Amino acid sequence: MPKIVDHDERRRSLIEATWRVIAREGIASATTRGIAREAGCSSGVLAHYFADKAELMASAMLAAHAEVHARLDPGLTGLASVRQYMLECLPLDARRRFLAVVEVSFWGQAVGNPRLVELYADEVQGFRSRIRTRLEHAAERGELRPDVDVEAVVHELHVLNDGLSLQAALSPHRAPAEQQTALVDAVLDRIRRAGP
Amino acid sequence: MPKIVDHDERRRSLIEATWRVIAREGIASATTRGIAREAGCSSGVLAHYFADKAELMASAMLAAHAEVHARLDPGLTGLASVRQYMLECLPLDARRRFLAVVEVSFWGQAVGNPRLVELYADEVQGFRSRIRTRLEHAAERGELRPDVDVEAVVHELHVLNDGLSLQAALSPHRAPAEQQTALVDAVLDRIRRAGP
Amino acid sequence: MPKIVDHDERRRSLIEATWRVIAREGIASATTRGIAREAGCSSGVLAHYFADKAELMASAMLAAHAEVHARLDPGLTGLASVRQYMLECLPLDARRRFLAVVEVSFWGQAVGNPRLVELYADEVQGFRSRIRTRLEHAAERGELRPDVDVEAVVHELHVLNDGLSLQAALSPHRAPAEQQTALVDAVLDRIRRAGP
Amino acid sequence: MPKIVDHDERRRSLIEATWRVIAREGIASATTRGIAREAGCSSGVLAHYFADKAELMASAMLAAHAEVHARLDPGLTGLASVRQYMLECLPLDARRRFLAVVEVSFWGQAVGNPRLVELYADEVQGFRSRIRTRLEHAAERGELRPDVDVEAVVHELHVLNDGLSLQAALSPHRAPAEQQTALVDAVLDRIRRAGP
DNA sequence: CATGAATGAGTGTTCATTCAT
DNA sequence: TATGAATGAACACTCATTCAT
Numbered sequence: 001m002p003k004i005v006d007h008d009e010r011r012r013s014l015i016e017a018t019w020r021v022i023a024r025e026g027i028a029s030a031t032t033r034g035i036a037r038e039a040g041c042s043s044g045v046l047a048h049y050f051a052d053k054a055e056l057m058a059s060a061m062l063a064a065h066a067e068v069h070a071r072l073d074p075g076l077t078g079l080a081s082v083r084q085y086m087l088e089c090l091p092l093d094a095r096r097r098f099l100a101v102v103e104v105s106f107w108g109q110a111v112g113n114p115r116l117v118e119l120y121a122d123e124v125q126g127f128r129s130r131i132r133t134r135l136e137h138a139a140e141r142g143e144l145r146p147d148v149d150v151e152a153v154v155h156e157l158h159v160l161n162d163g164l165s166l167q168a169a170l171s172p173h174r175a176p177a178e179q180q181t182a183l184v185d186a187v188l189d190r191i192r193r194a195g196p
Numbered sequence: 197m198p199k200i201v202d203h204d205e206r207r208r209s210l211i212e213a214t215w216r217v218i219a220r221e222g223i224a225s226a227t228t229r230g231i232a233r234e235a236g237c238s239s240g241v242l243a244h245y246f247a248d249k250a251e252l253m254a255s256a257m258l259a260a261h262a263e264v265h266a267r268l269d270p271g272l273t274g275l276a277s278v279r280q281y282m283l284e285c286l287p288l289d290a291r292r293r294f295l296a297v298v299e300v301s302f303w304g305q306a307v308g309n310p311r312l313v314e315l316y317a318d319e320v321q322g323f324r325s326r327i328r329t330r331l332e333h334a335a336e337r338g339e340l341r342p343d344v345d346v347e348a349v350v351h352e353l354h355v356l357n358d359g360l361s362l363q364a365a366l367s368p369h370r371a372p373a374e375q376q377t378a379l380v381d382a383v384l385d386r387i388r389r390a391g392p
Numbered sequence: 393m394p395k396i397v398d399h400d401e402r403r404r405s406l407i408e409a410t411w412r413v414i415a416r417e418g419i420a421s422a423t424t425r426g427i428a429r430e431a432g433c434s435s436g437v438l439a440h441y442f443a444d445k446a447e448l449m450a451s452a453m454l455a456a457h458a459e460v461h462a463r464l465d466p467g468l469t470g471l472a473s474v475r476q477y478m479l480e481c482l483p484l485d486a487r488r489r490f491l492a493v494v495e496v497s498f499w500g501q502a503v504g505n506p507r508l509v510e511l512y513a514d515e516v517q518g519f520r521s522r523i524r525t526r527l528e529h530a531a532e533r534g535e536l537r538p539d540v541d542v543e544a545v546v547h548e549l550h551v552l553n554d555g556l557s558l559q560a561a562l563s564p565h566r567a568p569a570e571q572q573t574a575l576v577d578a579v580l581d582r583i584r585r586a587g588p
Numbered sequence: 589m590p591k592i593v594d595h596d597e598r599r600r601s602l603i604e605a606t607w608r609v610i611a612r613e614g615i616a617s618a619t620t621r622g623i624a625r626e627a628g629c630s631s632g633v634l635a636h637y638f639a640d641k642a643e644l645m646a647s648a649m650l651a652a653h654a655e656v657h658a659r660l661d662p663g664l665t666g667l668a669s670v671r672q673y674m675l676e677c678l679p680l681d682a683r684r685r686f687l688a689v690v691e692v693s694f695w696g697q698a699v700g701n702p703r704l705v706e707l708y709a710d711e712v713q714g715f716r717s718r719i720r721t722r723l724e725h726a727a728e729r730g731e732l733r734p735d736v737d738v739e740a741v742v743h744e745l746h747v748l749n750d751g752l753s754l755q756a757a758l759s760p761h762r763a764p765a766e767q768q769t770a771l772v773d774a775v776l777d778r779i780r781r782a783g784p
Numbered sequence: 785c786a787t788g789a790a791t792g793a794g795t796g797t798t799c800a801t802t803c804a805t
Numbered sequence: 806t807a808t809g810a811a812t813g814a815a816c817a818c819t820c821a822t823t824c825a826t
Contacts, residue, residue: 022307022308023307023308024308025308026304026305026306026307026308026309027304027305027307027308028224028304028305028308028309029308101307104303104304104307105304105307106304107300107303107304107362107365107366108222108223108224108300108301108302108303108304108305109222109223109224109304110222110366111218111219111222111223111297111300111301111365111366112218112219112220112221112222112223112224112225113222113224117366120366121366121367124366124367152375152378155370155371155375155379156379158359158363159355159356159359159360159363159371159379160355160356160359161359162358162359162362162363163354163355163356163357163358163359163362164355166303166358166359166362167354167355167358169303169307170303170306170307170313170316170317170320171317171320174351175351175355179348179351182348183351183352183355
């Protein structure tokens with residue numbers, strides 16, 4: 001009987017080691033050796049769980065996104081769910097600032113790397129779809145002012161999210177949580193139909 | 197008798213070659229040899245103009261920023277100059293989309309690189325100062341609504357600029373010039389004192 | 393209670409897997425993992441049947457030779473048995489062309505590898521002994537012309553065998569079976585005493 | 589002005605170092621590091637002269653062949669030139685036994701390596717063409733018995749050459765020069781038209 | 785006996801940097 | 806100044822081998 005190993009957990013621990021190395025030393029210094037050392041195993045072990053470094057890196061990017069989306073409250077609807085989703089994605093606490101650092105590190109890797117650009121584009125599309133669906137739902141429920149251009153709002157929130165991720169990564173003292181929340185709420189207030 | 201060379205022009209051509217290589221192949225693939233080849237010179241020549249690769253890269257980042265700020269019309273004042281400055285910084289045409297790609301490439305390099313973070317922070321501070329000064333000038337002239345928080349607007353424009361740069365780099369088909377301009381104008385409209 | 397396994401049969405199946413991998417991918421690409429996969433078992437199983445890769449490889453070479461010599465008709469004597477033996481050794485059909493490919497692959501491994509050279513030398517000595525014994529028997533029976541130098545004929549047949557093995561391995565379209573047979577028969581005709 | 593280097597000579601010295609390492613340690617142990625050490629330079633220098641190891645190895649094979657063919661006397665014609673060419677190709681002295689060892693090492697590498705097979709096939713074709721042309725010339729001059737099948741003789745000499753190369757590589761004590769020469773002469777005697 | 789996860793030395797290759805010319 | 810050959814450390818990756826299960 002072979003050694004019992006939880007394959008997914010092992011991948012997960014390697015991906016988290018990758019995140020830590022990227023955040024601490026930069027993606028340019030994230031070597032397979034360093035990642036293995038950070039994960040507390042030998043360098044050869046990476047080959048068991050990832051075809052090569054590119055697959056490890058791509059998985060690390062996807063996993064960072066997945067973690068952000070993992071904890072949505074399915075009970076919310078309409079504009080409240082738009083707000084909740086945005087607040088989940090923003091770097092509001094230490095953990096998500098950490099993930100924002102990882103995220104920003106991948107942006108520069110994607111330039112000139114069609115495979116990563118494509119992967120990233122799919123992720124962006126997913127992000128925007130989730131926002132859009134929630135906004136459309138809010139519109140159906142009459143929560144939005146009638147002149148709101150949903151696509152423009154999707155775009156504005158997307159730009160807001162990326163800009164705040166960068167600030168969290170490179171200017172961590174700026175953009176405290178309240179300021180981020182205020183920017184989101186300002187957008188939502190502008191599109192919300194005036195109450196009775 | 198040494199060859200007559202314009203030292204600054206040579207540095208400039210190496211920096212532009214660096215930009216092109218970064219934009220085309222990605223910053224991870226931007227080697228000194230590749231940059232020298234792109235510039236049409238031998239690899240050793242870099243040593244004459246830059247202490248090492250780190251200095252070349254830092255110079256390339258600063259030069260990209262400098263180009264953006266180079267063509268401001270000093271005649272404008274108040275809110276009009278805020279608008280003009282933002283429109284200069286945004287990736288509205290092919291040249292500035294190209295520079296945005298370069299810019300985004302540097303963000304990921306800065307993570308985990310204190311020297312580059314510091315340099316980048318200075319640049320950001322400069323950008324924000326120029327916005328802030330213009331906004332304060334507009335306030336003094338009574339162009340702003342009295343309840344406007346200048347610092348919050350600086351922050352909002354800064355986030356907007358970074359988010360749009362990323363979109364230009366990784367989703368070039370999104371965010372056409374008009375949409376970018378509209379986002380800036382929306383911010384300015386919100387803070388502008390209602391006219392007579 | 394240990395699983396019942398035919399030890400020799402298992403070794404045999406691993407050796408045949410080794411042959412297939414060598415013939416298909418080249419000896420430089422014949423890894424223990426690849427051989428285990430080809431044999432349909434895990435990589436660790438090799439350790440139960442072979443001390444290490446060198447022993448597996450040496451066994452594979454010896455087994456390839458053994459297969460060629462396995463099917464000699466003991467009823468033949470004299471020159472006829474020389475001819476039969478040569479025709480058994482030559483790459484006359486697909487199976488023996490396959491074994492010739494394996495054989496040629498080992499030649500290059502033996503260079504600079506004293507252990508393998510020695511093993512190979514023993515095999516060559518066996519091959520030549522069998523030819524020599526048969527020729528001497530033919531001489532005793534008066535089948536050879538009186539001026540024949542048996543050792544020189546052994547050498548000529550040996551050279552012929554190796555040269556044809558190489559052609560089978562690297563130029564499979566050349567040297568069809570009839571041509572190979574003709575070359576052997578030409579040698580035998582030259583040494584055969586003129587009939588009555 | 590750059591360091592003055594004879595590019596071809598440098599390639600040559602690296603190829604000769606490759607030959608020595610292959611002959612001494614075997615092609616499986618011929619690493620780029622070992623070759624560089626044998627050549628007395630750093631490992632990185634190989635990249636200046638060969639795209640990769642495969643190109644180095646292919647060049648080493650071609651160069652070994654080229655050396656053999658380099659010293660033909662253009663004055664000879666007919667059967668005498670066939671003999672001379674064969675005697676140039678055979679491993680008759682220490683230098684050519686050395687090259688034969690290199691040659692044999694490549695045979696096993698070619699198996700399962702289409703690129704190398706193709707390269708080798710071209711070399712074989714060249715060898716056979718040179719033999720064939722000389723034989724046809726001899727036939728035109730009436731030096732051959734009228735029933736000689738030129739293609740069969742080409743084949744026989746080819747097989748002879750390869751078989752003797754292998755013996756020189758793996759059984760260096762066998763096949764002294766006189767015996768090799770005798771085998772060639774036996775073939776030539778059989779095809780030579782009886783003199784007046 | 786068999787598994788396959790783990791090891792870690794070794795490989796081919798890349799690359800920033802140095803320096804004789 | 807400029808060249809490009811040379812260096813050698815560092816890289817991602819491979820692989821024979823070991824061993825807990």
